[in-house]
Amino acid sequence: MNIKKFAFIFIGLLFCLRLTAQNKTMGEHNNWIFGPSVGYQYQSGNFLKASAWGLFAPNATQYMKIDAGANFTWMLGKTTVIPELGFTYYLNDFVLFPFVKAELTPYTVTPKVGVSIFSILDIGVGYGFDINTKKDFKPIDGATLSVGLNIPLNFHIY
Numbered sequence: 001m002n003i004k005k006f007a008f009i010f011i012g013l014l015f016c017l018r019l020t021a022q023n024k025t026m027g028e029h030n031n032w033i034f035g036p037s038v039g040y041q042y043q044s045g046n047f048l049k050a051s052a053w054g055l056f057a058p059n060a061t062q063y064m065k066i067d068a069g070a071n072f073t074w075m076l077g078k079t080t081v082i083p084e085l086g087f088t089y090y091l092n093d094f095v096l097f098p099f100v101k102a103e104l105t106p107y108t109v110t111p112k113v114g115v116s117i118f119s120i121l122d123i124g125v126g127y128g129f130d131i132n133t134k135k136d137f138k139p140i141d142g143a144t145l146s147v148g149l150n151i152p153l154n155f156h157i158y
Contacts, residue, residue, distance in 0.1 A: 032056050032154075037067065039148030043110065043128050044140045047071040051084070053150060055119060063090040063097070063119060065150075071105065076137060082107065090119055099124070107132050108140050122148040 032054050039049040051069020058064060065088040073080050084105045090097040097119055101112040109131055114124030123146070130141035 033152050035151045035153040037069070037148050037150040039122070039146055041071065041144060041146040043108075043144035044138060044142055045073055045075045047073045047082075049084070049146070049148065051086070053086075055150075055152075061092050064088065065090070065119070080134070080137065082134075082140075088122075090116060101126070105140075107134050110144055112144070112146065114146075120150050120152070122146070122150065124148075 033056075034052070034054040037049070037051050037053055041047045041049055049069060049071050051067045053065050053067035055063055055065040065086075067086045067088070069084055069086075071082040071084055073082070082105050084103055086101060086103045088099050088101040090099045092098065095117065097116040099114055099116055099122070101114070101124060103110040103112065107130065108128040110126050110128040112124040112126030114122060116122045124144075125146075126144050128141045128144050130139045133139045
């Protein structure tokens with residue numbers, strides 16, 4: 001997938017989410033909270049992460065988040081952008097939310113565990129498994145540490 005195609009899909013998803021949010025009146029809302037996120041990850045190198053996410057509650061105390069974005073890195077003398085899809089399962093809704101997460105790129109599968117403060121600040125550790133080494137690039141595998149900031153655009157308490 002080239003960067004232009006990925007950027008087009010990413011902007012289209014953000015646009016669709018924004019249109020859905022504008023259709024609701026003040027007194028009603030849907031069960032989804034969504035927004036952008038930024039973060040840092042170390043996994044065989046340094047990555048800046050940017051994504052769009054949506055979070056919903058399947059029951060009163062657990063949450064699920066789906067995110068799609070890109071990892072930006074400078075390795076081996078060149079800038080590289082790697083698309084990523086992630087799924088996070090938050091185990092409870094007290095101040096510290098423990099979570100399990102899976103991230104998939106065209107080159108790695110990375111399961112993680114961690115804690116989150118109100119699902120806004122995520123701190124995770126995991127291990128990435130190389131499934132397809134990028135041409136002219138080093139394998140992206142091994143232990144990983146990540147920190148992410150999720151910015152909710154339609155947060156509601158009622």
